[in-house]
Amino acid sequence: MMSKRLIKKGISCLWVLSLWILIATGMAEAQSEQRPEYLPDEVLVGFKDHAAKHAVDVVLAQVNGQVVRKFRLVPIMLLKVPNHTVLSVVRFLKSRPEVEFAEPNYLRRLHAAPNDPRYGEMWGLNNTGQTGGTFDADIDAPEAWGLTTGDPNRVVAVIDSGADLNHEDLAGNIWTNPGEIPGNGMDDDGNGFIDDVHGWDFAHDDSDPSDTDAACGGHGTHTAGTIGARGNNGIGVTGVNWDVKIMPLKAFRSFLGLCSASSSDIIGAIDYAAMMGVRVSSNSYGGGPYSQSEFNAIQASKGLFVAAAGNEGNNNDVTPNYPSNYNLNNIIAVAATDHNDLLAYFSNYGTNSVDLSAPGVDILSATPNNTYSLFSGTSMATPHVAGAVALLMGSDSSLTNNEVKWRILQGADNKSLPVLTGGRLNVNHSLTLPPPQVTVTVTPNGSTTLSPGGILSFILTLHNNEPAPQTAVISLALVKPDGSELVLVQRALTVPANGTLNKTISKKLPLGMVPGEYQMAGRAEIPAMSYDEDLVVYNVVP
Known part of the structure; x- marks a missing residue:
């Protein structure tokens, strides 16, 4: 079994830091x-x-x-x-x-053409063969940057060991809480956290999410840099996004000399990100047993949870790796590839449980104290995908999370890899996929505030944008406050050429329905061709 490794190459030294989960399934009290x-x-x-x-x-x-x-x-x-x-x-x-x-x-472990002077070394963004690899075995970042270099208002939560808030290539892209006044010792925005100006340290329960625990080796700064090191600033490297906001949520710390995070601290970070309206998080850690607490929190967050597949060389279909293996629609599980578009020797895989791959070997990014280092791991592949998600969300804020995930997976370059898509991330392809062939619209037919036992009514509209009839799988699902779904309708329908279908649908709500915010999700999918989703919010009151 291969161990998880992060590899940092310095001027005269090579060190290896093992950061794989140490949880066994047969546990003793001592x-x-x-x-x-x-x-x-x-x-x-x-x-x-x-x-x-x-x-x-x-x-x-x-x-x-x-x-x-x-x-x-x-x-x-x-x-x-x-x-x-x-x-x-x-x-x-x-x-x-x-x-x-x-x-x-439980304790989890880390898996471990701008003018930026070291951009030329970043083969994962643009592979010219500079490291002896295969030309174009990359995510096509320069092509994507011709369309968008990011959105300075798009926030990515990085649940990790923190980040160097003052790094020369990160400081300009670190998130600042607009509702908080620094250093006044007050919870200005009333969110339950005092002076959470740049995120939160859940490991030590304080307001400084700096990446300072030596046992973690600068892991969080490195993953943050891959997502959003400031681009085209004449310094260091660049992230997948030149402009973005990184929200460092520190969950990992040194515990008995090992870099670890508890399930409760991870859940705290997920909880915080959801509360602050963040739609995507980067999660470069995992392994060990199934946690119902983590599952529930990830599902309830409803945000896209990009997760590392793990570094044991295992088939995750047979030997699950959590959290990437939780069977949730809002998880994107990521394997690692090398500069030849081959599965990295350490990477976990799975044709059912791992969605796609991304560059994860000898990845150059920021590390603490204005340094730059080469790390390897599915930890490094994951922020490439999280960064791509942010790039898509920034380019079109109307895209739902499911639409973004579909585009990320559909845009992957098929390299016959042992993952669900067979592919490696290509952010340019994801950005340039054609619009949906069949679109869906959900229009409320009456009030959107209801009581248990009331009638939920809406009009479902399907429109075919093509000059030939199209058959799509249509589904209607009620998304509950906890993120779980109740599928109301799922069937194939043929929409006439350039035609429109309308149907009024009414459903009686159960008397025991839990009050809260629900979403009616209408979806139209032509497998491997087209996906569209429309969401309408309904409030159920006592």
């Missing part, structure tokens, strides 16, 4: 101090919707559990429990009828 699997005194628990507060309090008292964190996105509690009782507490909680799930607070 953990190795060198290879911790979960935090020794914390548990994540989700109670059932109908659980009474008194019953919850009784259960918490029975395990001597103190609630230390709750999340906006998902009804999950982080409990502090007596040291080294985690597994026994989890077993007890699972036995209680009020509990939906309980699990340890």
Whole structure:
């Protein structure tokens, strides 16, 4: 089994930092101090919707559990429990009828032509054979930059080890919270975080997300640089986006000498990004057991969650890697390729579980203290894709998240790789795909504020933009507040040449429907040819 590696080449040294998850599936109560699997005194628990507060309090008292964190996105509690009782507490909680799930607070590990002077070394953006590789085995960044170099208002959350906020090639693209006044010790925007001017450090629970933990090796700064090192500024390198805003959300820190992040800190970062309206995050970490808490948070965020496939050389269809393997529509799982468009020797893969690949070997990017380094890993492939997502969103803000994902996957260059698309990211292709052949529009027919038991009514309109009849798979789904979907209709329909079909649809809402914001999603897809989606928000009130 190959270990996860990040490779940094300096002037006279070569060092290797192993950053792969150390969680085993068979767990003992006493953990190795060198290879911790979960935090020794914390548990994540989700109670059932109908659980009474008194019953919850009784259960918490029975395990001597103190609630230390709750999340906006998902009804999950982080409990502090007596040291080294985690597994026994989890077993007890699972036995209680009020509990939906309980699990340890797992530790994840990092997987580990502008005028910028070192741009010529960045083969992943533009491969001229400069590193001995294959011409054009790249993401076609220069071609994409002929269309757009990014949107300074587009924000990408980087859930990692933080970022060097003052790096010469990153500082201009670091996100600043417009609602926060620096250094006044107040929560000016009322979001629950004091002085979160440039993001948040969830690992240490403070307002400084700087990339300072030596055990993490500058990983977060490197991934941030691939997404959005300032382009055409005459300094260093360039990101996939010349202009973008990087929101550093620090979840990783040194724990017993290893660079680790707990599930609760990762969920905290996901929660924060969703609260601040961020639509895409870069997640270069993973491995280890399935976490229901992480699954629920990623699903509820509804943002595109770009995730590293992992670096063990495994088939993820057989040996899952989390979080990239969670079966969620808003995840894009990324493998790594080399400069010859071959799967990197360390990269995980999977024709069902990994969506596409991107350059991930000897990738040059920013590292702390105004340095630049070559790293390798699916960690490095992932921000190429997250950066491409941001470029598409910035070029057309009307695109839904599903439309962006479809374009990213559909635009990949097919290299017969062992991933779902068979392909490697090509951001220019994704930007230049033709408009949908069949478009869908959902128009409310009545109020968009409803009560349980009320009638949800809308008009579905399909339009064929082609001079010949087109058959598309039409689906209607109600997206719930937790991100899960209730599919109402899914069938193939043929739309006449240059024609339009209209249908009024009414559905009675269940009496037990949970209040909150719902989306009616209308979708029209011609496989491998065309995809369109329209979303309408409905509010269900008590």
